[in-house]
Amino acid sequence: MLDVERWLDYVFFAGLEISMLSIPALVLLLAAEPPGPIALAALTAIGVSTCAAGTFRGPWVDLGEWPAPGDLHTMPVRSAYYSATVAAATYAGAAAHVASGVGLAGIAVSTLVSVVGMAALPRAVGRFRTLAYRFGTPEP
Numbered sequence: 001m002l003d004v005e006r007w008l009d010y011v012f013f014a015g016l017e018i019s020m021l022s023i024p025a026l027v028l029l030l031a032a033e034p035p036g037p038i039a040l041a042a043l044t045a046i047g048v049s050t051c052a053a054g055t056f057r058g059p060w061v062d063l064g065e066w067p068a069p070g071d072l073h074t075m076p077v078r079s080a081y082y083s084a085t086v087a088a089a090t091y092a093g094a095a096a097h098v099a100s101g102v103g104l105a106g107i108a109v110s111t112l113v114s115v116v117g118m119a120a121l122p123r124a125v126g127r128f129r130t131l132a133y134r135f136g137t138p139e140p
Helices: 002-021 023-029 035-057 075-100 103-119 121-134
Strands: none
Touching: 002 023, 002 035, 002 075, 023 035, 023 075, 035 075, 035 103, 035 121, 075 103, 075 121, 103 121
8 A cells, every 4th residue: 555655646746747847838739739639638648747757756667867856957957858748749649649530549649658758757867967067067
């Protein structure tokens, strides 16, 4: 039972982080067409990204060091990354939905892009940290 509670804790804070830091992409998606497939793919991207980030941040899957939710040094990078991941998953999911005419195709594609995007986050943030250290930023 404790593992489920711990996972829910990780997912809760990942949901707060992703939904707030991906607002730039969500604002742009408000004007995207067609609204039905876009909305379905965007909701799928937010939900799946939240669950994936909560799972990957915890001790269950080791993909590298995840930045802490309140880390101010990586917040701009994480905001851009989450926005790009949500936008890419939404675009791909909506395109699959429109091309096939089946909503489940859009959900599946949006899910796949979201999980792959969240799995690559530690590596992307690590590369930005390495780049910052090369330009003289002191290590924490």
